[in-house]
Structure formats: structure tokens, C-alpha cells
Amino acid sequence: MLNFRVGDLVEVRSEAEILATLDERGELDGLPFMPEMLAYCGRRLTVHKVAHKLCDTQARTGLRKMERAVHLTGARCDGSAHGGCQTACSLYWKEAWIRRVAGEPAPPVQEPRLLPLLEVNTRKPTGDGGAERFACQATELLRAAPTCLPLKNVTQYVTDVRSGNVGPLRTLQSLAIGLFNRLQHLARRVLPRRLWLRGGLPWGFLKGRVTGPTPAQTLDLRPGELVRVKPKEEILKTLNADLLNRGMGFEQEMARYCGRTARVQARVERCIDEKTGAMLHMKNPCIVLEEVVCEGVHSLNCPREFVPFWREIWLERAV
Structure with missing residues (x-):
């Protein structure tokens, strides 16, 4: 059941409320809550996308399933706690870290308990030569979304439309491209090169x-x-x-x-x-x-x- 849809107005919970959801690594279900996200506590934002899936850019395994998370409009990582990284990733917000707006905004509360926990967990053990290594939502996404989501999983397309992420026509377009690319991959594996369509290239050629x-x-x-x-x-x-x-x-x-x-x-x-x-x-x-x-x-x-x-x-x- 969908708890949030695109366009919903939500409020990011207080530090104390978020802290209660995190483990000793500052994570919920393998997803880190990062220092860059603290500035949003108490703020009201709209749901930009329902983050029920993501593409694996590390191991290239395809789509992965994410549970109970959203992207919020205008909420991107500024890299300030991660060495000034300029990738500007769209932040993931677990549903437990936000609430639907009801009444007046909660008064801001200064609670310094969470920042030290989050800062410690922005670093990984150093690499070769003592090089600094960072941990963030992007580096930990395969732990936060461990389940692969196959092309044949119809539920994802229903969720795409019901959540407001995309419309039916866009869903059909993307599915058609996915099916075409799957056939191209199969052709490269089993057919001689002379029978490949457009050189066996994926859509876009x-x-x-x-x-x-x-x-x-x-x-x-x-x-x-x-x-x-x-x-x-x-x-x-x-x-x-x-x-x-x-x-x-x-x-x-x-x-x-x-x-x-x-x-x-x-x-x-x-x-x-x-x-x-x-x-x-x-x-x-x-x-x-x-x-x-x-x-x-x-x-x-x-x-x-x-x-x-x-x-x-x-x-x-x-x-």
C-alpha cells in the first residue's frame, strides 16, 4: 500500500524522532541518514518521486527494490560532510523520517545528539596509501536495496503510475525500450553478428x-x-x-x-x-x-x- 504520492506535502521529523529510528551505524534498513540531511529537519517539502526502485550503478545488476522511501523536491546532497563531493545526489528519505503535514509546523529544536553519530559514519576504513574513503547513501545503496527487480515484475509499473512518478504512456515507452534492449542482448548471445539488428546496440543506437x-x-x-x-x-x-x-x-x-x-x-x-x-x-x-x-x-x-x-x-x- 502506498503511503505517499508525488506532490504530497510532508514535514521532516526532528532529530530526536529520526535518531530513534537509526541503528549504531546511523542507518535504517541499511540506508544512512547523512549529516547533510540535518538541515531539513522540521522543514516542509513536497514528495518529488516515490523511491520504490533504483538502478544499480555499481554492479550493473539492473533495477533494485527499495522499501518505503521517497525523494523530496529540492533536497539534494551538497557534499559538505563528504569532502565536498559535487555529485549532487537526490537524497533518499525513509518514510519513518517524514510525516504528513497536519496543522502548524513543529517548533525547531536544537538537539546536538545526532550529528556526532552521523559524522563518524561518513568515513570508511582508509584505502591504499591511507587514502580517505567515504560512506554515503550512494555507496551503500546495494545494502539498502538488496533485492533485484526483474523486468517481468509488473507491480513496479503499477506503482510507477499510482504513485504519480510517471504516467501510463511514459511507462509503456520505458517498458518497450526495456524489452527491446533485452531482445538485443539475447540476440548478441545466440545469433551470428550478421543477424544482429542495428549492430545489436541498445535503444538509442x-x-x-x-x-x-x-x-x-x-x-x-x-x-x-x-x-x-x-x-x-x-x-x-x-x-x-x-x-x-x-x-x-x-x-x-x-x-x-x-x-x-x-x-x-x-x-x-x-x-x-x-x-x-x-x-x-x-x-x-x-x-x-x-x-x-x-x-x-x-x-x-x-x-x-x-x-x-x-x-x-x-x-x-x-x-
């Missing part, structure tokens, strides 16, 4: 053109500048066979923005590696664009809404 080192371009873009995402064919000329440009991936969801204009939100220089927890420092900063997120069309409407990183060579100033 992205194929990098570069066989040697991938090219670079520096535009020195700054926040507030208006840019246009280059046409898909131009971007493919900058990618290798793995759809990488100097190690940075370009995906089908990003191709949906080709030809569109947006403003630069930030230059990204560091982000946490979800698999290891290590902080990655970029030799060449990437760009994030305002209101440009992964919409999940190619991943069965996963509601995580990643903020894509863009190489400057994939963008041009809009004149």
Missing part, C-alpha cells in the same frame, strides 16, 4: 567513432552561461567504442538532451566513487547543467534522477 585517444576541448564555461548540447552525431565523434571520452561516459539518457539549451549550473572537480568510496579528482572539470537530470526512460523509469556530467567538448555556447 549510440556507437563511438574514435579508435585511438579521444579528443578534448576547453571552453572554460562558467555558471550562468547558456549552452547548447551538440547533436548526437558530433558527440559520437568524440567517443570510443565504450562510449567514453577520456574516461567519462556518455549515455542514452544524455543523448535525449542533444540540441537542447540549458544554463551551466557548476563546474565539477571532485566526486565520490560509489564502488570504493574514494574521492575522485578530475584533471579536467566537467559541467553540470541546470534542470538537466537522468529521467530514467532507458532504465524502466528509475526515479534517482542523476545529474549527468558533461565534457565541454559535448557542449557549445548558445549565441
Whole structure:
């Protein structure tokens, strides 16, 4: 039974109430409550997406099932307790950490008991050479969502629509893409290459053109500048066979923005590696664009809404 729907007005519970739900690791059902989330205690926000599933970006096992969690509008991690990570993940809120709005807002209460517990658990044991490693919701998602969610699970599509995450047409579109990609994968396994449709590529049919080192371009873009995402064919000329440009991936969801204009939100220089927890420092900063997120069309409407990183060579100033 759905407890929350998209658009519901909720209030984040107090520190004391949230503390009562957490174990000694500062987690509920394997999901950490992070220091960056404390600033939202007592605030009223709307449900942006019901986070009943997520795409596995660590082990690439497909979709995973998440229990009783939502994303709230405008609530993204600022990385302040995690070495300044700039990934800007959409925060997960367990239903136990929020409540439906009723009456006046609860008066703010200063309760310093929770922060020390949360800060201790933002770190993992150091890596090779004593390198600092971090723990956050993104690094722990496979523990928080241990169950795989197969394509044939019809309940997920019903929940997508009933929760208000997406409409019926978008659900059918995403399911059709998922089925097509499954057939393409099967064809690559059992059929000779000459019988593969469009080279056996998944929907979107992205194929990098570069066989040697991938090219670079520096535009020195700054926040507030208006840019246009280059046409898909131009971007493919900058990618290798793995759809990488100097190690940075370009995906089908990003191709949906080709030809569109947006403003630069930030230059990204560091982000946490979800698999290891290590902080990655970029030799060449990437760009994030305002209101440009992964919409999940190619991943069965996963509601995580990643903020894509863009190489400057994939963008041009809009004149």
C-alpha cells in the first residue's frame, strides 16, 4: 500500500524522532541518514518521486527494490560532510523520517545528539596509501536495496503510475525500450553478428567513432552561461567504442538532451566513487547543467534522477 504520492506535502521529523529510528551505524534498513540531511529537519517539502526502485550503478545488476522511501523536491546532497563531493545526489528519505503535514509546523529544536553519530559514519576504513574513503547513501545503496527487480515484475509499473512518478504512456515507452534492449542482448548471445539488428546496440543506437585517444576541448564555461548540447552525431565523434571520452561516459539518457539549451549550473572537480568510496579528482572539470537530470526512460523509469556530467567538448555556447 502506498503511503505517499508525488506532490504530497510532508514535514521532516526532528532529530530526536529520526535518531530513534537509526541503528549504531546511523542507518535504517541499511540506508544512512547523512549529516547533510540535518538541515531539513522540521522543514516542509513536497514528495518529488516515490523511491520504490533504483538502478544499480555499481554492479550493473539492473533495477533494485527499495522499501518505503521517497525523494523530496529540492533536497539534494551538497557534499559538505563528504569532502565536498559535487555529485549532487537526490537524497533518499525513509518514510519513518517524514510525516504528513497536519496543522502548524513543529517548533525547531536544537538537539546536538545526532550529528556526532552521523559524522563518524561518513568515513570508511582508509584505502591504499591511507587514502580517505567515504560512506554515503550512494555507496551503500546495494545494502539498502538488496533485492533485484526483474523486468517481468509488473507491480513496479503499477506503482510507477499510482504513485504519480510517471504516467501510463511514459511507462509503456520505458517498458518497450526495456524489452527491446533485452531482445538485443539475447540476440548478441545466440545469433551470428550478421543477424544482429542495428549492430545489436541498445535503444538509442549510440556507437563511438574514435579508435585511438579521444579528443578534448576547453571552453572554460562558467555558471550562468547558456549552452547548447551538440547533436548526437558530433558527440559520437568524440567517443570510443565504450562510449567514453577520456574516461567519462556518455549515455542514452544524455543523448535525449542533444540540441537542447540549458544554463551551466557548476563546474565539477571532485566526486565520490560509489564502488570504493574514494574521492575522485578530475584533471579536467566537467559541467553540470541546470534542470538537466537522468529521467530514467532507458532504465524502466528509475526515479534517482542523476545529474549527468558533461565534457565541454559535448557542449557549445548558445549565441
